[in-house]
Amino acid sequence: MSATFVKLGSVAEFINGVAFKPEDWGDSGTKIIRIQNLTDSTKPFNRTNRTVSDKYHVRPHDLLVSWSATLGVFEWFGPDEALLNQHIFRVLPDENKVEKRYLRYALEGALLDMQRHLHGATMQHVNRGEFLNTKLFLPSLPDQERIADILDRAEALRAKRRAALSQLDELVQSIFIDMFGDPLKNPKEWQQVQLGDLIFSASDGPHVSPPYTEAGIPFLSTRHVRAGEIIWEDLKFISQEDAEIQWKKCKPERGDILYTKGGTTGLAATVQTDQPFAIWVHVSLLKPDPQKVDSIWLESMLNNEFCYRQSQVLTHGIANRDLGLTRMVKIKMFLPPISLQKDFALRVVALQKLKTQHEASLTELDELFASLQYRAFRGEL
Incomplete structure (x- = not known):
């Protein structure tokens, strides 16, 4: 298959979730995936014993697109099946046409360009018809795999930098506990x-x-x-x-x-x-x-x-x-004594300088990734 531009809706099926009602919720049953569960892993799941069609059952590694309020592309990493809530698409790629990793990056790129598709003042959302008509550059499957590999490597570099920044944030509290002890127990009797x-x-x-x-x-x-x-x-x-x-x-x-x-x-x-x-x-x-x-x-x-x-x-x-x-x-x-507080502050300032350097590096990696993504989906990579 030669490279061409096709409509997004022609390479995958986009299934919108179920409009579960509060009376459907309970303490037992199958998890319901809401947008907040995709954006924040600490948020609790609602559960339900309601029976729904198999197409609304999300399996591990399924692609999901939140299309209302918060726009994003996600992969379901839950160990079990879960049920799809409204305002989220379950994406089923046509494997004869599109490689899943390539499609995920394409969807992320499409959402970055979704400002013209946003509708609603208080509850902004993507118009389904316009979204599915979005043009997608579709090369051969081997070329899709090659492009996805390049973007995977670039994304891995970004992930490592984000992880380093997260560890620096955690290190501040670790130093605090090491120097002053747990405030709940106050072991040093400050x-x-x-x-x-x-x-x-x-x-x-x-x-x-x-x-x-x-x-x-x-x-x-x-x-x-x-x-x-x-x-x-x-x-x-x-x-x-x-x-x-x-x-x-x-x-x-x-x-x-x-x-x-x-x-x-x-x-x-x-x-x-x-x-x-x-x-x-x-x-x-x-x-x-x-x-x-x-x-x-x-x-x-x-x-x-x-x-x-x-x-x-x-x-x-x-x-x-x-x-x-x-x-x-x-x-x-x-x-604690003010002298010890100031010693702690000096260490935090040093970490903040290091964090600034990492943030600058992450910005460069973000720009590199955006450039690669832009070129990839215009047939220039």
């Missing part, structure tokens, strides 16, 4: 304190959203704060005038700590920039007392499981989750 004992203040951003501008002062929300890291991507901006108003109440400065208090709560990140920015109400600003506590040490303490669990207990609400300022300051922790 002084017991509360968060409020170590900070000058805990405040939050405006409770009314200011008007946004195309440029200006970055305005950060909960999604910009991860454990140990501030994300400077997908930013919104406010005017200098509005920022000045916000800063009268709450002005972030180098050495402060951002601590999420709305929605996703209990994540801490130290401000390590002099760039001016403002924060939304769901992010709190902690002003550590440098005579008592090092900011980087306090960040790690707050992100430790011991403090994180307390933050979740102190978070109220279901639909609108909130870790109130007067509650967060009651989070308990131990307090």
